[in-house]
Amino acid sequence: MLDxxxxxxxxxxxxxxxxxxxxxxxxxDQPFFQTxxxxxxxxxxxxxxxxxxxxxxxxxxxxxxGDDAGLEEGLLSLRKGAVVIEMNLSYKTENQDxxxxxxxxxxxxxxxxxxxxxPVETKDDIEGMVLEKAYLYEKAINLVNRxxxxxxxxxxxxxxxxxxxPKIKKWIEV
Numbered sequence: 001m002l003d004x005x006x007x008x009x010x011x012x013x014x015x016x017x018x019x020x021x022x023x024x025x026x027x028x029d030q031p032f033f034q035t036x037x038x039x040x041x042x043x044x045x046x047x048x049x050x051x052x053x054x055x056x057x058x059x060x061x062x063x064x065x066g067d068d069a070g071l072e073e074g075l076l077s078l079r080k081g082a083v084v085i086e087m088n089l090s091y092k093t094e095n096q097d098x099x100x101x102x103x104x105x106x107x108x109x110x111x112x113x114x115x116x117x118x119p120v121e122t123k124d125d126i127e128g129m130v131l132e133k134a135y136l137y138e139k140a141i142n143l144v145n146r147x148x149x150x151x152x153x154x155x156x157x158x159x160x161x162x163x164x165x166p167k168i169k170k171w172i173e174v
Contacts, residue, residue, distance in 0.1 A: 008105075016052070016104035018151045019084035023049070023074075024168050036146050039093045043143075046088030046099055049074055053082035061085075078172045091140060098140045107148065112140060 025032055026044055033040045048065040051074055062077045064070075074084075084104060088111075091098040096115035103110065114136035117129050154160055 012105040013083070014152075014155070015107050016083040016085050017155070018107070018148055019087050019102065019104045020078070021151055021155075021164075021168070022147065023084055023087065024171050028167075028171055036150065037093075037143055040091065040143075041094060042090075042092045044090055045071070046090045046101075048086075048088040048101065049084060050086040051077045051082040052085045053077060053080055055081075075172055075174075091143060096136075098136070100140060102144060107144065109141070109144075112137065114140065 023045065030042065033043045047067050047069070048063070049071070050064075051062040053060040053062070060082075062073065062082060064074050086101060086103050088099070088101045091100075098112070098114055100112040101110045102108075114133065117132045117136070118125075120126055120129050154164060
């Protein structure tokens, strides 16, 4: 049986590949997300993305941030062999908006901002507000879980190397 830290270090690349695939899917196939969550209106990159490139046993980190930041430098980094290790995402439904950062190596969330809940007017409203907040947090987590499961199924098929990787390479080269 593998030690937890050995397993973690051996397989952390999967989360980074997931984020790279997610960026590719966001850029090339927005309708796909409707199949994952029928209430979704959009999923897009937020204002920050971090890439990592291992060159000659040295780690190069590339951080692109800002509301109007272009992602050309990120695509150039992908051409050089980098992978996405962290990204800020915005997830929208008809009238709700979630913003969060997702880290590749552990698929951990940070800065999760959920939509506003209704005002608390009476003491009895507190329980409802807490349940609504829990539901809103769970909705973002469930979306990422479903996307990761779809990615893992795709990643473990022959289709990954025959169809998906060439599409990603073509996207990077554009």
